[in-house]
Amino acid sequence: MTTVAEAPGAATHEAAPAAVLHVTQGSYTGMTGTKLENDTSGVRTVDVYDLPALDLSSVRGLVINGNTDQVFLARHAGLLTDLVARGGRVAVMGHPVTDFLPGLGRWHRLDYTGPDDLEITPGDPHPVWEGVDGADVSQRRGVTGFYARGYSDRLPEAASVIARIGPHRLPVDYAYPLGAGQVLVHGGLDFPAFRHDGDTGARLFPQLLAWLAEGADGAARATVSDADVAAARALASAAAKAERRDPAGRTTTAARGRRPALVHGGSHFHLATLRDRTLAVHGVQPYHLLDLQPGDLDQHDVVIVADRLHAELLRSHAAELLAVAERGGTLVVLGESGAHTWIPGVEWEFRPTNFWWWREAEDPGIRTRSEEHEVWEYLSTKSVVWHFHGMLRTAHEVTPLVVAEEPGPDGFPHDAGMMLYEDRTSTPGRIIASTMDPTYHHGNNFMPGSTLLLYSLLRWLDR
Structure with a gap:
């Protein structure tokens, strides 16, 4: 530990x-x-x-x-x-x-x-x-x-x-x-x-x-x-x-390559999400971040890093997590866990969260991109347009999937940063990174769009 x-x-x-x-x-x-x-x-x-x-x-x-x-x-x-x-x-x-x-x-x-x-x-x-x-x-x-x-x-x-x-x-x-x-x-x-x-x-x-x-x-x-x-x-x-004491800790079930791993922090919303039968259908195997051992993730082709984790503890496991993509697997990093502090070449810029845009007829500036990408066979606008806490940028050549559109210096709209992207160039595998936090909202029984995102993301990863 x-x-x-x-x-x-x-x-x-x-x-x-x-x-x-x-x-x-x-x-x-x-x-x-x-x-x-x-x-x-x-x-x-x-x-x-x-x-x-x-x-x-x-x-x-x-x-x-x-x-x-x-x-x-x-x-x-x-x-x-x-x-x-x-x-x-x-x-x-x-x-x-x-x-x-x-x-x-x-x-x-x-x-x-x-x-x-x-x-x-x-x-x-x-x-x-x-x-x-x-x-x-x-x-x-x-x-x-x-x-x-x-x-x-x-x-x-x-x-x-x-x-x-x-x-x-x-x-x-x-x-x-x-x-x-x-x-x-x-x-x-x-x-x-x-x-x-x-x-x-x-x-x-x-x-x-x-x-x-x-x-x-x-x-x-x-x-x-x-x-x-x-x-x-x-x-x-x-x-x-x-039984409730440790409802989603380590499991003795043998790992399978196609079985996705989900690294969680033991927060109530993580545990509630893990109890959802949909995750069981997708074979999601939980790993408690505090208990994560070297080699635990080696047999998983897909590893999901849940949102809103203990940022300092997460950074101490950066090498193990990045190794998933380095060996050709898929690493999914969800929001509010300081991805910019441990994924090389990634920057983060804060934006005030607007929870009320849909009530006040405002444009949140959230746009979908790369419409020909396979992800849009699974995700919908409803699953990605809710609110956001900031945006990511990277020097790597990545595929932007959801972006924040803002006025540029010339007054015309431009893509200021990304809320969801896929990176297939910086490692032999791929890194999917997002600023959105679906396990938090789904586990809190708040915002249907977050549930759509979580379920659709699992279906995409099962492709």
Whole structure:
């Protein structure tokens, strides 16, 4: 197993003086944006893989980012359980898919057909939701679904449901006691993503921090007797043995050349995507990035690098991944994983994400190219025209498939960069690179276009 300490840019294992830690997937924080301490006091960002080595004596609470590796968290369920059971507090952002804390409910995709199905309404009173209007988080600039697209069941008996979704008012956010502490679960987009909204939704994150900061610190946790914590730890031990603990880790099934490999980061959306029967039909074999061993990918002709991975850890495996194309295979690199930092000759340029263009009758500037290419037997405009976070450029002679069209210096439109391309010249094989992130959106039950892209991409790779 490669540890983050061995990867370039790894965080050092120093003491954590902040009362609240924001636990993230390395430098990638998703829609939360920059490190929270840049604009929020009392919180410090830490890499999830550094968590077991940190001094938590001054820590009162944790915010677990929705992109975080839940396979790894499940392997350290005892650490998290001990912190909470002795009086600390943990807030889980996103969808719990593994049992990394006792009492976590089971998340389910919501079948929705319109805005009413995604309407958010308050539930039981809770300090985190105080003063928050459900209408403010139900829509952002007229687009529903940002807050949540699913619900949870099998909640602990003592759980209070803080927020609900849809006409049946199904549980979205809930909190429950665990030993002397508290767990809060928000089954949707991370609360920090709302902190700059100009409505009551901006109250969620500061109120969450205040609630977390009321947890017990290390000194107070030390006064809790082991006997009082034993029951919670027993639950954690049972959870560690559950099937959900490591639902998409290494497999003992023998690899086959035509069987595509998918390298994932253990995030909830990766695990949800891997549970999709469509991937099983295509024979997709998962590999957990943290557990990736030399030689694991050698027998695969096609290797897909999932989107939104731990960028620093991914870079430490660059040689193994690039070797796929060097030996004549196909390497597919999806978006938001810093491809420009480890694929030679590739550059990246950021663009602000426009989620609203289709609501506001704007032209996103996304264009398809190379219409004679075989890919268009599988992909459609609907599968590639949604939104984008930036664009790629390369000095290699590649085939552009989806581009960003922008006005040039002369005022006329030109291709400013690519969101999807195929490179058959820089290696004996091919590299397919994209800035789009279909496993994130598909696994989050958000944006049908991303599902079309994922399914169509698998069909193309099966050609």
